[in-house]
Amino acid sequence: MQRLETGTVIDGFELARKLPSGGMAALWRATKPGLDLPAILKIPFFDPGQDASGIIGYEVEELILKRLSGPHVPRFLGSGDLMKIPYIAMEFVEGESLADIVGKAPLPADEVAGIGIKIATALAALHRQKVAHLDLKPENIILTGRGAVLLDFGLSRHAELPDLLGEESSVPMGTAAYISPEQVLGERTDTASDLFALGCILYQLATGEEPFGRPATFAGMKRRLYHAPKRPREINGGVPRWLDEIIQRCMEVDRSKRYAEASHVLSDLRNPDQVVVSRRRSERRAGFWAALTGLFGKRDDRSLVGRARIESRHAGASIVLAGVDLSNGRDALSDAVLDETARALATREGSWLACVTVLKTEIVGQTSLGDENGQSIYLKRLVALKDWAHPLHLPEDRISYHVLEAVSPADAILTYAEHNDVGHIIVGARGSSAIRRHLGSVSTKIVAEALCSVSVVRIKAVEEQNRDGASTVRMA
Incomplete structure (x- = not known):
């Protein structure tokens, strides 16, 4: 470089x-x-x-x-x-970072509301463009003469693009102090997650404290599903009831009780006299018995957060997974898998493609992730995967690329397919000697355990390729 x-x-x-x-x-x-x-x-x-x-x-x-x-x-x-x-x-956005302003908290209610209005306005504009930020925090907000400017979209989700992060992992993604309950549970589909983070920011501005601290573990982040923080007014008696109500409604665990749109938050912040102050039962997630139930009782975490108002764009869509071996570069088999992939997409109108290749790791010892020139093997494989799929000429909103690191290629593909509700898998299997014993076992395991239909593309021995070509076996 x-x-x-x-x-x-x-x-x-x-x-x-x-x-x-x-x-x-x-x-x-x-x-x-x-x-x-x-x-x-x-x-x-x-x-x-x-x-x-x-x-x-x-x-x-x-x-x-x-x-x-x-x-x-x-x-x-x-x-x-x-x-x-x-x-x-x-x-380059010139202005004042909200992170610097937070250091001066607690702020007067009118200042908190003024900042909230700017952030809510920015979120409303972002959500209209079908994007959930999913990492809203003071460090990612700049206050300028034109309003709040949002930065850093590395964890974001566009409703009309493949979710590259969510497709590969279901672990919580976000900043622990501001992450929403549904994000803790691995869900990345709802713009309401940004409204929860906004509530956490307003709480911090009004009280000088983070409502949930900065937990470093999954269990620590999960506590917010069951243990409500103190109300802002309990920490700072100068917080008016209307602002206390807005903050708490932003931070509702159940999305049916949370604000539905950023514009609704904006309206309440602009018209505090119209905010209906509810009588909230503090024992909802606090108190001895709630804590005891949270620790030992059987519970359905997802029922607490409710259903997302904005579903994934791929709900109901057909997902085709093409698993291709590029460990030795492109060859006749990878080209045959590409041809079969093109045929599968042509017969599945509206489907999108997940291109997957597996970077095999070792069970024992440290796997080298750099080549002899010090370049990232992962990055090289990702570029090779994009080059492989280029002849399909699919638009960005119909294709995604994934390099999975795993000991077992078959298990990696099966896990990905199950996690993303894949409708059809295409894999290649070689037809000769030791290579067949290694890669053939991959396709065999996938056919035996996949929860969807599978097409296995086979190539005969190298010396017969030019004469006999490839064959495809489809299994339901």
Whole structure:
């Protein structure tokens, strides 16, 4: 990778000054001839051995940010090649970070409401564009003359794009202090999750305290399903009842009781005299018996959060999974799998494609995640997978790419298929010697255990390929 320093030029952008950065990416102020606004380059760290979520998050942000518009998001200016210098170029937003303002809390009610109005306005605009942010926190909000500007869409979800993060994992994704109950349970489909985070932010601004702290474990995050924080008025008696009510309604665990839209929060913040103050029963999730039930009683966590008002775009859609072995590059079998994939998509109108390849890891010992040149094997395999699928010419909203790291390729594909309710699987199986014993067992296991139909593409011995070609066996 090209060395990054002041004066380095990347696709016409000249790096001017390095900014304080996190552990996932470097941030650089940049200029470009003819560009009429300040720019920033976000350059992710893709070191061998780094968690693959960094690469996926980069792809998510690039896919979503370039589709967003309006004053409440930074303007997208371009992005870089994964195998050269990956970057996202965007407008540099000048203003005051909400993280700095939070440090001055508790704030007067009118200031809290004023900030809430700006954030709710930004969320309403974002949600109209079919995006749930899913990592709303003070560090990702800049207050400017044009209102609140939302940053960092690496964990976000676009309702009309494949959910790259959610498809590979069901673990909680978000910042522990602000993550919603449904996100704790692995759900990433509802814009109401952002309203919960907004409630946590308003709580912090009004009281100077985080309602749930910063738990470091899954069990710690899950406590918010059963244990309500103190009401804001119990911590700061200067919080008016109407603001206390708005904050608590944002933070309802049951989404049927939470605000339905950001515009509803906005309306109440603008018209506090119209807020209906309810008599809330504090024993809902607090008190001795609730705590005892939470610890020892049988419970259905998902029933507590209720149903999402916005379902996944893929609900009811046909998902085709193409499992392709690219460990030795493209070959006749991978081309045959591609041909079968094209046929399957042609017969399944409205379906979308999940391209999957497995990066095999070792049971014992440390698996090397870098090649002889120090490049990420994961990243190289991801690029190879995209190159493999390129001849299908599918739009971005109908295809996703997944490099799964696993000891067993068959188990990885089966787990992915079950987690994402895949409707059909296409895999290849070779027809010769030791390779067949290894890869053939993959297809056999998938056929035996898959919960959907499977097409197995077979290639005869290498010396017979040119004469006999490929055959496809379909199993229901």
